[in-house]
Amino acid sequence: MTGTTQDDYTDRYARRVRGMTTSEIRALFSVASRPEVVSLAGGSPYIAALPLDAVGEMLGDLASQQGATSLQYGIGQGTIDLRERICEVMSVSGITNASPDDVVVTVGGQQALDLLARLFLDPGDVVLAEGPTYVGALGVFQAAQAQVRHVAMDDEGLIPAALEEAIRATAREGRQAKFLYTIPTFQNPAGVTLSEERREQVLDICERAGLLVVEDDPYGMLSFEGDAPLPLRARRRDGVFYCSTFSKTFAPGLRVGWILAPHAVREKLVMMSEANVLCPSAFAQAAVTQYLSTMPWQEQIKVYREIYRERRDALLGALTDLMPAGTTWTHPTGGLFVWATLPAGLDSKAMMPRAIAARVAYVPGTGFYADGTGRGNMRLNFSFAAPDRLREGVRRLSGVMEQELAM
Numbered sequence: 001m002t003g004t005t006q007d008d009y010t011d012r013y014a015r016r017v018r019g020m021t022t023s024e025i026r027a028l029f030s031v032a033s034r035p036e037v038v039s040l041a042g043g044s045p046y047i048a049a050l051p052l053d054a055v056g057e058m059l060g061d062l063a064s065q066q067g068a069t070s071l072q073y074g075i076g077q078g079t080i081d082l083r084e085r086i087c088e089v090m091s092v093s094g095i096t097n098a099s100p101d102d103v104v105v106t107v108g109g110q111q112a113l114d115l116l117a118r119l120f121l122d123p124g125d126v127v128l129a130e131g132p133t134y135v136g137a138l139g140v141f142q143a144a145q146a147q148v149r150h151v152a153m154d155d156e157g158l159i160p161a162a163l164e165e166a167i168r169a170t171a172r173e174g175r176q177a178k179f180l181y182t183i184p185t186f187q188n189p190a191g192v193t194l195s196e197e198r199r200e201q202v203l204d205i206c207e208r209a210g211l212l213v214v215e216d217d218p219y220g221m222l223s224f225e226g227d228a229p230l231p232l233r234a235r236r237r238d239g240v241f242y243c244s245t246f247s248k249t250f251a252p253g254l255r256v257g258w259i260l261a262p263h264a265v266r267e268k269l270v271m272m273s274e275a276n277v278l279c280p281s282a283f284a285q286a287a288v289t290q291y292l293s294t295m296p297w298q299e300q301i302k303v304y305r306e307i308y309r310e311r312r313d314a315l316l317g318a319l320t321d322l323m324p325a326g327t328t329w330t331h332p333t334g335g336l337f338v339w340a341t342l343p344a345g346l347d348s349k350a351m352m353p354r355a356i357a358a359r360v361a362y363v364p365g366t367g368f369y370a371d372g373t374g375r376g377n378m379r380l381n382f383s384f385a386a387p388d389r390l391r392e393g394v395r396r397l398s399g400v401m402e403q404e405l406a407m
């Protein structure tokens with residue numbers, strides 16, 4: 001290696017690496033985490049709300065009393081104890097017909113997406129996904145050299161007619177998408193939820209078109225106004241791959257998620273995971289199992305919901321009071337994010353350095369599209385900053401926007 005900026009390995013990289021660029025979110029994290037910056041950029045849960053002393057004691061006991069298994073290798077699919085607990089967790093969300101045999105434990109929800117991409121995607125394959133969609137899923141699909149076609153949403157989530165049109169457009173090219181990737185409940189980044197009626201329509205459309213569905217549901221339990229609509233997987237068993245994670249309901253640092261897969265493909269997923277990580281962390285799995293068995297996990301979710309509801313209200317209130325005319329935003333009924341649409345002429349990506357200088361961070365909308373659109377949008381997170389900080393962040397942001405509009 002000669003310099004620090006020059007990459008002498010460029011010519012040697014595999015083709016799938018050549019198109020990869022740093023995620024805008026990750027690039028932002030270093031600046032956004034400076035204490036003087038109000039960060040509306042991340043997606044971190046408010047871990048301080050956990051009973052950390054009790055969790056610490058539990059983790060210590062796991063090593064001292066169950067170390068022979070919790071610090072040992074495990075099996076690729078994940079422990080049966082955890083898979084049984086995961087089925088109980090899913091039944092709370094309305095998925096009551098899951099067998100532990102069809103659950104594959106993963107290293108966070110992120111590895112769940114990666115395994116599904118490894119299982120289904122060849123270079124050049126088409127994936128349909130909401131526009132905007134989860135940046136980490138875009139990274140996985142990009143690494144798989146797949147093409148993402150976005151399907152538009154409105155306040156009720158994915159628009160069925162737009163999905164039908166995307167399927168027709170793909171068919172006109174003589175191709176068929178491998179799957180629809182969707183986050184139907186409290187979507188990241190848009191903060192919208194697919195309505196009851198549309199859930200059935202979307203499933204019918206996919207069934208008719210022979211399109212598999214990858215349902216990503218990290219946020220479904222974080223509802224602020226009654227229960228969320230039933231997951232897609234609770235409505236259809238065949239052709240739906242359900243992914244979720246303990247990152248938002250317990251703790252992302254443990255990196256434990258899962259896939260509930262149709263029985264036929266479960267074994268292939270386990271083989272993919274073994275090739276990838278051998279087995280998920282036995283210690284992290286034991287920690288989640290113990291947490292679910294001995295601690296009031298549903299009460300903890302209520303605590304998270306209360307905190308996030310208050311923060312959502314603080315963020316929406318501040319947006320109403322302070323944003324320049326012409327700005328609009330979504331009204332999430334759960335989850336962690338608000339999606340804002342800026343007044344005409346403003347560019348969230350170009351504005352970012354000025355926002356950082358004004359000590360506020362957000363994620364430009366472009367991070368959530370595969371095709372560079374989204375300059376007129378930004379994602380705002382409300383789970384991490386306290387209500388008064390959220391308001392201060394919006395005050396700084398609106399100041400920057402007013403200046404841009406005056407230019």
Ligand code: PMP
Pocket residue numbers: 043107108109110111134136183188216218244245246247252255256257
């Ligand atoms: N899917 C979605 C929609 C997400 O927002 C996230 C995390 N932000 C994940 C998957 C991955 O979560 P993790 O790997 O932390 O479980």
